[in-house]
Amino acid sequence: QLGLSILDPGYLATAVCRSSISYIDGDKGILRYRGYNIEDLAEHSTFLEVAYLLIFGDLPTREQLQTWNTRIMRHTFIHENLVDYLRSFRYDAHPMGMVTSALSAMSTFHPEASTALHGEAIYEDETMVNKQIFRCLGKVPTLAACAYRHRIGRPYNSPSNELGYTENFLYMLDRLSESNYLPNAKLARALDVIFILHADHELNCSTAAMRQMTSTGVDPFICLSGAAAALYGPSHGGANEAALKMLEEIGTVDNIAAFIEDVKNKKRKLMGFGHRVYKSYDPRAKILKKISEEVFAIMGRNHLIDVAVELERIALSDEYFIKRNLYPNVDFYSGIIYKAMGFPTDFFPVLFGIARTSGWLAHWHEQLQEPIPIFRPKQAYDGAAARKYVNIDDRV
Ligand code: SDX
Numbered sequence: 001q002l003g004l005s006i007l008d009p010g011y012l013a014t015a016v017c018r019s020s021i022s023y024i025d026g027d028k029g030i031l032r033y034r035g036y037n038i039e040d041l042a043e044h045s046t047f048l049e050v051a052y053l054l055i056f057g058d059l060p061t062r063e064q065l066q067t068w069n070t071r072i073m074r075h076t077f078i079h080e081n082l083v084d085y086l087r088s089f090r091y092d093a094h095p096m097g098m099v100t101s102a103l104s105a106m107s108t109f110h111p112e113a114s115t116a117l118h119g120e121a122i123y124e125d126e127t128m129v130n131k132q133i134f135r136c137l138g139k140v141p142t143l144a145a146c147a148y149r150h151r152i153g154r155p156y157n158s159p160s161n162e163l164g165y166t167e168n169f170l171y172m173l174d175r176l177s178e179s180n181y182l183p184n185a186k187l188a189r190a191l192d193v194i195f196i197l198h199a200d201h202e203l204n205c206s207t208a209a210m211r212q213m214t215s216t217g218v219d220p221f222i223c224l225s226g227a228a229a230a231l232y233g234p235s236h237g238g239a240n241e242a243a244l245k246m247l248e249e250i251g252t253v254d255n256i257a258a259f260i261e262d263v264k265n266k267k268r269k270l271m272g273f274g275h276r277v278y279k280s281y282d283p284r285a286k287i288l289k290k291i292s293e294e295v296f297a298i299m300g301r302n303h304l305i306d307v308a309v310e311l312e313r314i315a316l317s318d319e320y321f322i323k324r325n326l327y328p329n330v331d332f333y334s335g336i337i338y339k340a341m342g343f344p345t346d347f348f349p350v351l352f353g354i355a356r357t358s359g360w361l362a363h364w365h366e367q368l369q370e371p372i373p374i375f376r377p378k379q380a381y382d383g384a385a386a387r388k389y390v391n392i393d394d395r396v
Helices: 038-044 047-056 062-073 080-087 095-105 111-118 128-151 165-173 185-197 205-214 220-231 239-250 253-264 283-299 304-315 319-323 330-341 345-369
Strands: 003-006 013-016 022-025 030-033
Touching (some): 030 283, 062 165, 080 095, 080 128, 185 345, 253 304
Antiparallel strands (some): 003 013
16 A cells, blocks of 8 residues: 655655545645544534544444443543552653653553453454554543643542543643532633644654554554654644743744744744645644634633734745745644643643544554555665775774
8 A cells, every 4th residue: 555656756755655534735724534624623523523533434423422432431541550650750750751651551562461451342342443442542631631740749630431531631630629620611622622623634743653653563552652752842743832932932022023033044943833734824723823712711811822923923924934835833822722721831742642642543543454564664875885894903
């Protein structure tokens, strides 16, 4: 299935991976999941319904969605051994490092371990693959919530099976009060939509990593761990953290002009801007800009939004950015929203990873349906020609 096409004459070859999950038109700023526009899904759907769509290819019926929700919420608890493992991390461990480590620790690569972990199937039609998907989707928010509580030095909270997926995540964070915390429904809806926007995005760096690891036959937990590690980088899912730090450093609209000059002189990058595929406005950024106002109405306005909006206005009217097709991407506004919600900046990539787990699993599942040979990207060798070994005393 993997077609190697020579994109440039001569030696440069790019591995092309076929998929039917997400479609992006970078020039028109279009993103569709299984044919549905991201704008429609953000307005009408829920994150778990979108996860079902990405993985199984169609929107679920009411009954299918009910079963899907129930089975995932049944898998939100993690083993006490894993809780102890997470507690063993330093007090200032980066939450993304904790989550990637915990995912590896959940590897069920050895078949007997996998059976032992799963025991008898609770539902007659629950295949091992579906069970893995339920476990991954169910447990990732719990791992993230433990990493968050660890980060703020508080005891971990157990999940509630009575709440919805995103409400349960906020409940485990227990951010706004110490007990009897029931998440603000509007805040939970805003975060649920943000998860939808971040769920999948074609063959981005971390999804490609997921597919490469899937091709080796290893279990989905280890694949998720590797994909989360790739997402962590500031050029990828870590850009929301970097974009917010950039806005905080700029501080006020008066400082924007000087910062723009630094960018044009190649001294700085405009974090949250530019994209490998979008050479127009990232449709997700447009929706996030709207959501920011909803979150500010609940949590209070963050003045950095004024800096971000003015920075965008100036950049989009500057030839330097226009000529290079540099527009806001998904990470430009998400950091401000997360900050307004009260999350520490190093938790931002973790929030991205919770959402992207659904897309990574969709690609894992798709590749299992049509197994491909182990990934082996073509190399363009430009090293030394053959030469004889030189004894150390003869080297200069
Ligand atoms: C995500 O792949 C995905 O789908 C990823 C993602 C997803 O959902 O999974 O969308 C999530 O990762 C979004 C991107 C988040 N990263 C950032 O915001 C970091 C800042 N952005 C840049 O690092 C950069 O824009 C990239 C890496 C995202 C994309 O770079 P490209 O398209 O490969 O462009 P390039 O590096 O070839 O640059 C082209 C020109 C260069 O200038 P010249 O050499 O032509 O003079 O544009 C300049 C670059 O210097 N440029 C920037 C810039 N990005 C590119 N200049 C200033 N600021 C920037 N952010």
